[in-house]
Amino acid sequence: MTTTLTLRPPYLIFLGDETRKTYGKTGQGIADWRPERCAGQLRLTPDTLRIGLPDLSVEEAMAAGAGSLIVGTALVGGSLPAAWIDTLCRAARGGMDIVAGLHSRLDSIPALVAAASEGGARLIDVRTPPADLPVGSGRKRRGRRLLTVGTDCALGKKYTALQLERDMLAQGLNASFRASGQTGIMIAGSGVPIDCVVADFISGAAEVLSPDNTDDHWDIIEGQGAIFHPGYAAVTHGLLIGSQPDAFVVCHEAHRDVVSGWPHIPLPTIGEVIERTVAIGRLTNPAIRCVGISVNTSHLPGAERADYLQSLSDRYGLPCVDPMAGGTQALLTGWERLTLA
């Protein structure tokens, strides 16, 4: 059976000598959303950023039973600094899996390959999909599914899904976040990097990501791309068909009006995204429906945020939240009815 990528906790989050918070978002995300899977953070210099975990050396992490060292920073150049490789080699030699989502592959570093072999550790590149993914079958699976979709990329699909999972679990519902991107995989500890899959297998990969489950269980699936995106819409299309969601939430950023990085392409309206998502999603789930809107309002003055959310809610007749400022509970009202529908 094909499985998703699966990471071995607890984690040592490696931050190198990175001092800029914005380049440590991956490590911060893991610490914020899955603190129970983290043993500690490893910082090479006193100035290196902190993500709120105990400082541990490689040796201390090994003594604490750490299963993986995760590179929690982004790299501009894409390849690992020589000073970092030495630390990674020590961890691999000690038996810790090395996990990264960099442009250069871990197994292209001979010293690291040798160290991993010596320590019996795995080198896990979260951009490399599992082998033997199937072609999508379109077969209806048991259990319920919610997918986050967006008016664009990079505006909160992952965090909306994570907050939904957190709020559903707090309500006593049975839910699992399902990661479709590299940071999500590091946070969840498993998943499929859907945008790295070979084209023929996109919807099949999405099917593997949310397998059969119990009738009361919700998969909360991290969306990718955007259905009107000139570069990434194909990924979004395949993820939608393979996820066969019962419900979806549209994610948006307040006042973004062109596709980020594609300034000649105007953003679709939330209404257009709802209509297109329903039209395509009906192929594998005729009952698909939009259950709410999730907006990143961080660029708005604080005093305008509530009115903005209310105006969208009124326009579309759907609950509308900013998940990072108030959670997603308002999207979950009447959820039992949806589950029973």
Next chain:
Amino acid sequence: MTTTLTLRPPYLIFLGDETRKTYGKTGQGIADWRPERCAGQLRLTPDTLRIGLPDLSVEEAMAAGAGSLIVGTALVGGSLPAAWIDTLCRAARGGMDIVAGLHSRLDSIPALVAAASEGGARLIDVRTPPADLPVGSGRKRRGRRLLTVGTDCALGKKYTALQLERDMLAQGLNASFRASGQTGIMIAGSGVPIDCVVADFISGAAEVLSPDNTDDHWDIIEGQGAIFHPGYAAVTHGLLIGSQPDAFVVCHEAHRDVVSGWPHIPLPTIGEVIERTVAIGRLTNPAIRCVGISVNTSHLPGAERADYLQSLSDRYGLPCVDPMAGGTQALLTGWERLTLA
């Protein structure tokens, strides 16, 4: 600049010891559509199927200046019989590129790698996309484009495109077939295997496949998958967006009513395919329109075919042809008007 895969003519079409016509369709397609690019056929036994080209040995083909040996047969097991490898090695050692689209990669055969290195030949796996494909830009390109789309897979999108190119050239129009699949690439001598591209680059690959051209030039782009297909729709979506077609032709097989290989999924109607293709295609070309229907009627009794085509033409108000029995000229009526529109 990223380029498409490009093959070196003239070709020696290798048929091994295959006796079954249906397993030699790739070789036959090259001989039928591009005889001017073929030097000859290579058959290992007297019973091996023929595709209408002169019989040549490896040595005779080399003397004739052959640039590539193309494996023109399908393999059920997927890997090359040992008896064939010897012939391929002789050709590679003599400097001929070896071209195949098998499941096992040519560069996984050490003897062949050594022979190619010795002869300065390339091993070209037409399932391997060019490196460094871009993400789709959505930028409008010069020149005109027609895409063949389908109610399903494997019902004539490639042959419709090839026949359109042939008929357009015969009318004095400026047209080029653009191959998006492995057999198409072998026929055209270049192209991009769009279903083998990594998900994020599907529409970018389609953009590379039909670059800027003169205003009077038509790219006739081979479609892939089908927009309502549970497995392959994502590929179709990305190819459509990246191709930004001005025109499309819907391909269908008479009386096919479920998705081939997915018997639980009913086929969409031609009308549904037109509507969805226009809806999605508008993202990158607001002027997109359906210019006709192409139907494989070979499963119908001969006497019923004309009535069947006429009934579809009446229902949709579009010209309707069987390209393999009568060509595509009826689709090209008023084409100058379309070009000038």
